[in-house]
């Protein structure tokens with residue numbers, strides 16, 4: 132009896148192997164794992180495929196990131212985030228180049244997942260077709276890759292380390308134009324030209340046996356534009372950014388070294404607040420972080436990737452060890468200072484760009500009857516318009532180019548030199564997005580209050596909209612109570628004018 136059973140299971144095993152063998156002979160299969168970049172190419176390709184648009188069993192996603200990581204931010208530049216329709220997990224058949232293919236999408240738990248990584252399911256997609264040639268599936272992959280790269284051409288893609296110590300695409304943003312960065316123009320063009328020259332000199336480095344790497348250190352007060360400049364630089368050079376967070380608990384010397392050697396040959400490797408990790412290290416949190424020598428080894432060890440530019444930012448240059456910033460590791464150092472008066476002026480002009488001149492108030496005026504005009508004249512004589520109401524009336528038209536320049540000069544004149552960061556000034560202007568004249572009128576008050584707030588540290592000043600900092604809050608100058616009341620009055624006035632013009 133036992134012999135019979137052994138025979139049966141033996142035959143089953145042989146049958147299974149034969150089937151697998153035949154499958155391999157007649158079916159070509161490619162497998163994609165959500166932990167790999169190629170998974171994003173396939174998802175992106177699938178979301179555009181007619182099958183995914185018609186499939187009755189589909190999943191909806193606002194990101195093309197891997198299933199394991201629900202990372203937001205991609206495609207969501209508009210008010211409504213981009214939505215992708217994808218074939219749901221399971222088996223699907225579709226046509227590609229007149230050939231039938233089938234795909235299987237499934238969710239699996241990664242082998243060796245721990246309590247810490249529990250919940251981080253990994254997805255798998257296999258795409259198969261009948262035949263023995265890989266050609267068809269290879270061309271599908273190539274098409275998907277090209278499509279994905281084209282999609283990124285106008286964007287800067289940001290990668291960060293995941294909990295497994297591998298790079299993960301986290302988000303992509305439209306390229307930030309360099310001219311949106313307010314800084315010393317000489318310094319700006321020096322860094323940009325230096326970086327361009329570096330990336331064009333691979334053979335020069337090779338001929339001299341020099342490691343093909345460059346280091347850039349940006350230092351200065353918070354909110355002076357260091358991170359923003361790196362993003363704009365990446366956009367200008369057409370490179371992606373690989374961000375390392377040294378304070379992360381999951382990063383060790385080994386993972387850092389692996390990450391650095393895994394960066395592609397042309398990229399910006401960004402280490403933000405490079406001083407912070409070592410301040411924390413002193414807090415003896417043994418489990419967390421990396422050692423200083425680990426950092427040095429990673430950035431210039433033999434395995435460190437060639438052709439990358441290391442960009443570091445810090446608010447405290449004095450806290451950095453000389454060894455980290457010696458030439459060879461840091462080749463260019465740039466100080467980002469608080470706004471000068473001319474930078475405040477430039478910011479104002481950039482903040483209120485010229486839009487086509489609208490003159491709604493003229494339309495209203497045309498309709499005013501003689502009676503109404505004389506009535507208004509009597510009223511004005513009786514009760515002179517409040518100063519702000521006059522400004523408010525002017526605000527119904529945006530200033531001309533010349534007036535904007537005059538306003539910018541008046542604005543800058545009231546900003547003490549090198550006292551506020553651009554982020555703080557931007558925060559103040561955010562309160563006056565459509566009312567530049569009011570911004571000029573109230574800037575004095577902002578300067579006074581911000582000055583005393585800095586001493587007492589109580590008021591909400593400054594503005595930070597950068598998710599990279601992980602603060603997740605946008606705090607900005609909302610104006611004093613009086614300003615807010617004025618703004619409300621202005622809104623009410625505008626609304627009244629609008630209603631009146633409709634009723635006429």
Ligand SMILES: Nc1ncnc2c1ncn2[C@@H]1O[C@H](COP(=O)(O)OP(=O)(O)OP(=O)(O)O)[C@@H](O)[C@H]1O
Pocket residue numbers: 311312313314351352353354355356357358359360444445446467552553554555557594595596597
């Ligand atoms: N020089 C600048 N030009 C244009 N925008 C700026 C500039 N400085 C700051 N900003 C704006 O302020 C905000 C914060 O800037 P950013 O994060 O680049 O500053 P940072 O110097 O990197 O700050 P931190 O040291 O805190 O990391 C962003 O919204 C950015 O657009």
